[in-house]
Amino acid sequence: MKQGKNNQNYDIPETMKAWVLDDPEQLRLTEKPVPEPGPAEILVRVDAVAVCGTDLEILSYGLPAIIEGGSPFNKNYTPGHEYMGTVVKLGRGVDDFQIGDRVTAEVHAGCGRCERCREGMYTSCSNYGMNYGDKDKGHRANGFTTDGAFAEYAVNNVNTLIHVPDEMSDEEATLVVTAGTAMYGLDVMGGLIAGKSIAVTGPGPIGLMGVAMAKSLGAQPVILTGTRNSRLDMGKKLGADQVINVREENPVDKILELTKGKGVHYVLECSGASNALNEAAQMTNRGGRICLAAFPHEPVPVDLANLVRNNIYVYGIRGEGQSATHRAMAFMEQKRFDATIIHTHTFPFEDVPTALKYAKERIEDAIKVVVKIT
Amino acid sequence: MKQGKNNQNYDIPETMKAWVLDDPEQLRLTEKPVPEPGPAEILVRVDAVAVCGTDLEILSYGLPAIIEGGSPFNKNYTPGHEYMGTVVKLGRGVDDFQIGDRVTAEVHAGCGRCERCREGMYTSCSNYGMNYGDKDKGHRANGFTTDGAFAEYAVNNVNTLIHVPDEMSDEEATLVVTAGTAMYGLDVMGGLIAGKSIAVTGPGPIGLMGVAMAKSLGAQPVILTGTRNSRLDMGKKLGADQVINVREENPVDKILELTKGKGVHYVLECSGASNALNEAAQMTNRGGRICLAAFPHEPVPVDLANLVRNNIYVYGIRGEGQSATHRAMAFMEQKRFDATIIHTHTFPFEDVPTALKYAKERIEDAIKVVVKIT
């Protein structure tokens, strides 16, 4: 019996199908015990999971930000962190959710006890990865330091879950982490966005959701830069007032022209290009702010003098902090924009490797590839 | 064997002496099992505990802010929340502290999972009091919703503990919650205190520590108002640049005179007097800020028009949030002021009722009464 609605019971099997990581690039479908939710935890039947760029990095390089000495969970580890599903079992002390609720998950459940968590910065938890054996300090990051959602079931800390409204599809609900990351980027730059000019550089999933979030919050103009017109067109549909193809125009010159020489108030950098930070600093005005939501893998030359002389602040962001996913969900629920535009492909559970391949190689201009499990 | 130093073992008995609350005003010395620290918890041998005004309220009226339907823990409950001691046992996953460490405890360990805790406001935890049975959501408030420190041992969540420097006495270390509460009051009003003028109204323990905190942070002038010259003199020793005996002078007039008509930037209200908020609003300037760290028990007439017309912000504060105790401890450790001035009396463990009586009736002008246990 798989269907069910609020407060109905679900038959939970003892084992489940799950994809697990062996050596780099090696994903294998196997059978695992269905995990048991502990205090403050919930067992979710996974209904859909989207592929994130970080999944691809994990597949190749292992887990990010893991403590030295190697990670004890790479073998037999199940990735997947942009997912939604149905609540099927509650751990002790959980009454915020009910059996049958549809939920989507943000990634980070900080330990709740370190200095960073105590100041609300739980994605920067000092005890990141400390959730096993003697070092168990209660930290969890769904699909990063704990088993994720390329599986039939997943356990989550109650503080990572968000209710999904009835009228929202499973596929759309998987996009809330992406939208929340973009929202967090806007938050850290200051929060008062209405009427401010914003450039979003790089029309990947976070960049496109950044356009949607900025427009929802009232930014104007919202300017998107990128290399492919198909992506830029999506940006227009999501709220971009202007788009710039950087292969055709110099984005700094164009943005200065569009803003009558003033530059924009904020830049949300989502391209990871080598010169992106320097260009961002040239696009913004004195006292402007830049959020780095992407990065080049190697050190790149940066003109720090420009940052200092112009009182520019640069915010590196890790994940989707400050409950930004909840704010993103509010806009999605209120249908301020159509997030499903960035969902391009769907595969069944048994085709996870194909889904990953589509995402990695951008086959058929794939943006968000979703695996539908139930 | 009671002594011990870092990493030495302590013999922990199975039972301990503890004062417990029966009916209102009825405190009884009894024998209880020594509690066992769970994950993220630490067992502390209580060395000293100070009496707080809230202890006296609990004794008379029961626990504050408890969920409706009454509290299940009043019977056999042990109060006491301003305490310090020695770490004698570590729960699972604890390596932030070692056996033998001297520690002092702040009150609030939020649940770490509710919306408020997730934004860093753990003293306003939405799950306050939810730490028992089916409703156990991991919240703890030492000496409020869990057993406190009028006992030989107490269990604490690791996030409530603060290291005590070697050269600080047990008695002084119990004062950090009081100092932290005053610090939190200054924080919420804005944080940038140096060079700003501050009035502290009411020279009780929090008010006096408020003077010390404000001066440590560089406020000038720090003006203390009160009714008793002995208390005002203590204020001077703790950093007050000016004191006003409100029985001799009108504090509003005097403060306007001292500030050349401008009024002060901040008022830390610690008196709970009926007209205190109105006077505070008259003492401060347009755009000024007031923190309420005390309150009258009945509704009082307030001139709201003045607050609106002058863009005045009023901050009610609950406890010692934002890790303010840690910041207060930094100043105490750096000996910026002599906190021990407000410690006036010491009693042994068997005299807890006398200690409470001294604090309540202010016998011999008692301010902070400390019970020394070991």
Next chain:
Amino acid sequence: MKQGKNNQNYDIPETMKAWVLDDPEQLRLTEKPVPEPGPAEILVRVDAVAVCGTDLEILSYGLPAIIEGGSPFNKNYTPGHEYMGTVVKLGRGVDDFQIGDRVTAEVHAGCGRCERCREGMYTSCSNYGMNYGDKDKGHRANGFTTDGAFAEYAVNNVNTLIHVPDEMSDEEATLVVTAGTAMYGLDVMGGLIAGKSIAVTGPGPIGLMGVAMAKSLGAQPVILTGTRNSRLDMGKKLGADQVINVREENPVDKILELTKGKGVHYVLECSGASNALNEAAQMTNRGGRICLAAFPHEPVPVDLANLVRNNIYVYGIRGEGQSATHRAMAFMEQKRFDATIIHTHTFPFEDVPTALKYAKERIEDAIKVVVKIT
């Protein structure tokens, strides 16, 4: 020649018609010299001006927040501060606007040099009213401390003007101060509004715009309370998810029911009712925030204990600070809601007394009464 477009010249007469204040309640139409814009100033031909509740107070009681000793400008003073018009002459050093631009004006041009202005709190300028003779410190508050817009022309500091988009009517453009005041109220409570629950108490102009601003920023649910169903219906059109007629239901009970016992995150108090602050504090949750945008004229009993025990912050706001008018205009320009709903009546210039009467006595359920001058 009255028409004109960007950079065309306007014939500016030497004198103009203006309504002036004599004794309380005495408004008289007269002829005055057209004022000359100084450095950083602009001469605006007034095209439309709305009646604000403060205009009615000024008419009866004189100017608010004026320095003691009485105001030197009440005689021959022209009120009117919610206005828009056309730029007809530029003072020295002005190139932010061009002749022919349509503009609307926010009220406050702080002195730009006092401590408050230097920290961005220009509506709380320490030199408020200091704009004449030896005490001229450059402060201006359009229509409060300087001549306002019940006249054919008015001078403004360049920092108070906002461009009006071509497609926006004159009448709608006069509403930006009201919307900006509501926006400022949301800002000071924290700024991150999306997904948060908000109660707006009192469906006057600021309350109704508060509903529109909160919804534009993504709040949910937005709950409006009031006494008249016609106003509550307007609230629904502007974005209220729920409305409560306080004559039919207890608003505290209803809000707790609607929020499953949690209460709302924010309350924007716009009623000025005697018990409004107490009810607001009961409607909100622990750690909640309340903005007072209205107030009772007499002191009222307030339960301060509740504010302190629940860590509630109360923000009195003065005017439309932090450039909130610009953010409000962004949402109006983006047509997130239809502000013109609250514009109910229009009168010609010669009928200013009738317009004021309609606004004061709420004749025909008048909300925003606009005087159209050209």
Next chain:
Amino acid sequence: MKQGKNNQNYDIPETMKAWVLDDPEQLRLTEKPVPEPGPAEILVRVDAVAVCGTDLEILSYGLPAIIEGGSPFNKNYTPGHEYMGTVVKLGRGVDDFQIGDRVTAEVHAGCGRCERCREGMYTSCSNYGMNYGDKDKGHRANGFTTDGAFAEYAVNNVNTLIHVPDEMSDEEATLVVTAGTAMYGLDVMGGLIAGKSIAVTGPGPIGLMGVAMAKSLGAQPVILTGTRNSRLDMGKKLGADQVINVREENPVDKILELTKGKGVHYVLECSGASNALNEAAQMTNRGGRICLAAFPHEPVPVDLANLVRNNIYVYGIRGEGQSATHRAMAFMEQKRFDATIIHTHTFPFEDVPTALKYAKERIEDAIKVVVKIT
């Protein structure tokens, strides 16, 4: 007659001696008219002026951040911006200061009307340099865009002046801009400094004052890194708990060791070294913050991935914003540290070129070189 005290009159000559800039590196002593203070301005008789690194840059390269097309004021321009003196004449509308007051000057008087000034960011004024002819928008930056203090008299906007306490020497009072810049750096990183660990990299004047400010605010430990033991010793006297000579030890390793692997909360980067930002990011912990108060002149390789993965914020700062000079002065007045340690040399007015040479070439390990004029 040069002496005088509050409210006494001063004989002000018609001309004064002043050093002026011709071509790069060419400073010439000449006679100029004594300037006249306009509205909101004050004429100060310069008593002492310190040499800042920026003075040396101006001498070689011209004025920073000047609008394109070149600066109209380089010829006949008088540099010098870290100065103090005596109020000798008041412009219209000035009553915040009196004739005879001793004052010191911060650099930036923003225009008070642009978007940045309106939000309190006056050192990032959008109208920087707009203070002449048709483009006069009221901006002033003492000694940058207006004539400075290598002269007998200088005009200042009233909002740049700070009272100097009687007991403070002229020489010490010139240091407040340096201390204020360091303070601003701490502010932008968050403000709540007490008990936090801070690394200051680079023991130049700003770095040394950064140590003093951080310690005054209660930071612990304060760790200073540099290449010269003489400077590091000064740092110890100003409050550094630990110093690291980077020629002897790897500062990243040492700081991780000193902080038990945690890294510091904040880094105040004052060295401008090529690898300083990368090292700063390695010294700080996840969620940490870095302020850049210095910079290399050429682009340098930066590991942006580390900033993003660890949620690190980087703040470039321009000048001494947010009235940080006032807060710095409060600590100096309260004698929390001895700022005069960094004052190493004094020269008379006629030896300005020698003073500049000492500062530039660090002759006799010169740090702050002061020119005493009266």
